[in-house]
Amino acid sequence: MTAKSTAPDLADPRGTISDEVLLELSRRRPERFGEIYDRYVREIHAYLGRRLDRQAADDLAAEVFLAAFRKRETFAPRRGTVRSWLYGFASNVIAQHRRTEMRRLAALQRSAGAHDGREHGHEDRVVTRVDAASAQGRLAAELRALPDGDRDVLLLSALGELSHEEVARALDIPYGTVGSRLSRVRKKLRAALGGVDPMCGGSDG
Template identity: 85%
Template sequence: MTTNVTASDSVDPSEMISDAALVELSRRSPERFGEIYDRYVREIHAYLGRRLDWQAADDLTAEVFLAAFRKRETFDPQRGTVRPWLYGFAGNVIALHRRAEARRLAALQRNAAAHDSTEHGHEERVVTRVDAGSAQGRLAAELRALSDGDRDVLLLSALGELSHEEVAQALDIPYGTVGSRLSRVRKKLRAALDGINPMLGGSDG
């Protein structure tokens, strides 16, 4: 199944209904949830494509929005905004494909020196930015060795460009945990690369 990632840009932003209001409206008029889809489909599709691959993203983007649609009654605007709520569903979809993701990183580690493709996931493209061929293998190994929680925090920050608060909402973890995990993971990756900065998610601050 191929996801249509074209969204309408014809609406004046000043006249747009808020995300939270749309979710509320969709509880009575389910078709209104399509407006949430239009607003966020490109962003969610891009995130899935970078975490997994673009073919998988075409299929899985629909699953993210279908899961959110089915769970729209559970959205609580008091706990956060719609954007990180959707990333939470994206994380669940990615978790179902964790084994395939790990296999890709293992293959990259074995073939780091020969890797020369632009059609793979973000982890692999990060590796190709490191100059030393030997460092590519080390970075792949470190990414693969991260816990699920650490990897999710890192990549939500680096790929989704979510704020610490949004990452906390997406993963349902305390705000302070986000900062401590990011700091720990970035230090670990730099140490594994002998000080080379893999440029994941900006500064530690």
């Protein structure tokens, strides 16, 4: 027998069941987690692809959602949104594949002189305000040199367009740490890029 529709009080103002309610439902009905997957798989896949590469993203996106599914009982709404929670799993996966990200940055740095205007990955997204290929190469070098935590904060904000609070939840760090890291990194990168602000996305909200 088909289950009745969810009561209106479980829906957001648009009539769509919220992420948090879906995740709660999935604890009793695991198949409902597929709706969370459908909502966010493209976004998470794109983020992984920009940080690593498309081939890695194809494999690792599934790994992110599998980890989230297995740990869905641990989600606590008071600690943040389902979206930031998923980016936390994505950050953990990226941390396990740092070598891939470093190789990608190194390749961009080497090929900066031969830049052909096509999008090569997350570095192009971050430097949309930088025209010179040489500047792009400098940014790739600076990103490689950043501590992993600083790079994660910067790229979750610039690429994932997560707010400060969402970044804090994704990385399980204090809110104030996000702001201080972003301020420090942006100052460092502006100096390396001749005063150009490398941020092209993200929110201070």
